[in-house]
Amino acid sequence: MTFSMKRVTAILQKDYKDISRNLYVTTTLVLPLIMAVIFGRDGKSTLELIYMIINMGLVLVGTYVQASLIAEEKEKNTLRGLMLSPASTLEIFLGKNLLSFIATAVIVTGSILLMNYNPGHVPAVVIALVLSAIFYLGLGTLIGLMTKSVVEASVIIVPVMFVFSFISFMKPFMEKYPILTFIEYLPNMQMLDLAAQAQAGTGFGDVGSNLLIIVGWVVFIHILAVYVYKKRMVEE
Amino acid sequence: MENVIEVNALEKFFSKERALKNVSFSVKKGEIFGFLGPSGSGKTTTIKILTAQLKPTSGSTSVFGVPTHQLSKEKYRKKIGIVTDNTALYARLSVYDNLKLYCDLYDVPESRIYEVLSMVNLAGENKKIVSKLSRGMLQRITLARAFLHEPELLFLDEPTSALDPVNTKHIYEGLMRLKEKGTTIFLTTHDMNEAEILCDRVAFLNNGEIQLLDAPKKLRQQRSDASLTVELTDGRTIVLPKGPAGAQRLFDHMNANEIISVYSNQPTLGDIFVEVTGRNLV
Numbered sequence: 001m002t003f004s005m006k007r008v009t010a011i012l013q014k015d016y017k018d019i020s021r022n023l024y025v026t027t028t029l030v031l032p033l034i035m036a037v038i039f040g041r042d043g044k045s046t047l048e049l050i051y052m053i054i055n056m057g058l059v060l061v062g063t064y065v066q067a068s069l070i071a072e073e074k075e076k077n078t079l080r081g082l083m084l085s086p087a088s089t090l091e092i093f094l095g096k097n098l099l100s101f102i103a104t105a106v107i108v109t110g111s112i113l114l115m116n117y118n119p120g121h122v123p124a125v126v127i128a129l130v131l132s133a134i135f136y137l138g139l140g141t142l143i144g145l146m147t148k149s150v151v152e153a154s155v156i157i158v159p160v161m162f163v164f165s166f167i168s169f170m171k172p173f174m175e176k177y178p179i180l181t182f183i184e185y186l187p188n189m190q191m192l193d194l195a196a197q198a199q200a201g202t203g204f205g206d207v208g209s210n211l212l213i214i215v216g217w218v219v220f221i222h223i224l225a226v227y228v229y230k231k232r233m234v235e236e
Numbered sequence: 237m238e239n240v241i242e243v244n245a246l247e248k249f250f251s252k253e254r255a256l257k258n259v260s261f262s263v264k265k266g267e268i269f270g271f272l273g274p275s276g277s278g279k280t281t282t283i284k285i286l287t288a289q290l291k292p293t294s295g296s297t298s299v300f301g302v303p304t305h306q307l308s309k310e311k312y313r314k315k316i317g318i319v320t321d322n323t324a325l326y327a328r329l330s331v332y333d334n335l336k337l338y339c340d341l342y343d344v345p346e347s348r349i350y351e352v353l354s355m356v357n358l359a360g361e362n363k364k365i366v367s368k369l370s371r372g373m374l375q376r377i378t379l380a381r382a383f384l385h386e387p388e389l390l391f392l393d394e395p396t397s398a399l400d401p402v403n404t405k406h407i408y409e410g411l412m413r414l415k416e417k418g419t420t421i422f423l424t425t426h427d428m429n430e431a432e433i434l435c436d437r438v439a440f441l442n443n444g445e446i447q448l449l450d451a452p453k454k455l456r457q458q459r460s461d462a463s464l465t466v467e468l469t470d471g472r473t474i475v476l477p478k479g480p481a482g483a484q485r486l487f488d489h490m491n492a493n494e495i496i497s498v499y500s501n502q503p504t505l506g507d508i509f510v511e512v513t514g515r516n517l518v
Contacts, residue, residue: 077324
């Protein structure tokens with residue numbers, strides 16, 4: 001099967017036109033920026049707080065907006081039209097992820113600038129942020145595919161938001177409750193650890209394991225999303 | 237003539253409920269094949285299986301000579317057009333933007349948008365936002381979308397159910413033009429008149445089972461007693477049997493200039509459906 005960039009950009013353009021007329025989504029995009037202004041304006045925020053805002057941006061835009069886009073396509077049956085077209089799974093996935101990715105990149109960058117956050121090792125942090133964005137998009141696609149409507153996706157996003165935005169504040173409890181050590185391996189925690197090391201002046205070699213774990217999450221979530229998509233293509 | 241669709245001993249169960257029972261038929265290239273039956277008879281289930289949206293429980297189905305589960309390949313998708321009862325259009329986008337997406341997906345020039353809109357009697361409506369359109373207009377845009385890439389095989393699930401007579405006629409003319417170009421059309425409907433006008437052959441589906449399959453004309457002829465109904469100028473309506481006696485009486489009335497109209501007593505497809513299945517097509 002040939003790969004067609006024309007099909008990918010066609011889906012991207014369609015999503016752009018659709019989203020620009022969707023007040024629900026456009027207001028969601030502004031929320032992380034408002035949070036960044038409220039919590040980061042004094043420039044003295046802790047790394048945990050900065051990454052809470054960054055992760056909130058990643059979850060709200062990367063996951064929630066993406067989940068809403070997919071869930072709405074499912075709800076209105078338009079996803080079926082894409083599935084029945086000559087577009088391949090890769091083309092549809094790329095097309096459906098591109099807009100959310102661009103929006104996530106813009107919002108997260110905007111949040112970072114508003115909070116005056118200067119990462120210690122910019123390339124490492126940027127790579128980790130890009131990988132994290134790809135992970136959150138995969139999570140959004142998965143949630144969108146598994147829910148029946150935009151409303152259902154909006155409900156499911158609440159615990160997801162908690163886990164990926166606020167769970168870093170549970171780190172002190174890990175020593176008391178060893179069962180919580182799994183938290184350490186979540187992509188947001190790896191991102192935070194990487195950022196702390198970068199702030200302390202370490203190089204790529206020291207954050208390699210963090211990046212690898214995030215890559216593992218990226219691969220896992222996208223394989224799962226493709227599997228669910230393929231299952232949805234053909235009803236039993 | 238080659239078969240575009242082949243279905244053999246197809247069965248489909250949803251849990252323990254049997255939706256299709258030993259369904260077998262084939263559709264020839266360039267044919268308009270009607271799948272007739274009331275709601276819930278298994279028409280949409282069959283289309284879903286034939287377009288690889290639904291797995292059959294047993295039996296074999298092939299389209300263009302390949303098993304239907306292989307239809308996800310790009311070259312087959314480009315040959316197929318599907319119109320379901322669900323319009324599946326992007327409500328916030330214009331008619332043009334909806335069709336442009338599919339032009340790009342099927343690699344069709346944008347100029348084709350105006351041709352297909354004209355085919356469904358919607359020329360000049362391209363800038364309208366989909367959410368503001370009536371159900372009939374939405375159905376016509378869905379048809380236009382299916383016509384965009386000039387598919388070799390078109391699946392139409394109740395394509396004119398929301399249309400008024402004028403637009404229905406327009407769609408029929410469009411479908412006949414596609415047939416002339418060699419498009420094979422698999423049409424499900426419960427409109428007997430539609431089947432009579434469009435279909436080369438029809439299958440009667442009842443409770444998931446094909447009960448009769450043939451050309452509409454043949455089905456009517458097979459069940460005709462060849463009698464005639466005659467309306468006379470004195471207000472009477474008489475039935476004339478076939479054979480010399482009936483012919484003589486017809487001649488006498490004609491000779492006396494007493495006839496207003498003469499009708500064949502061939503049953504309609506609707507009559508035959510009721511006779512075969514004991515059910516009305518609703």
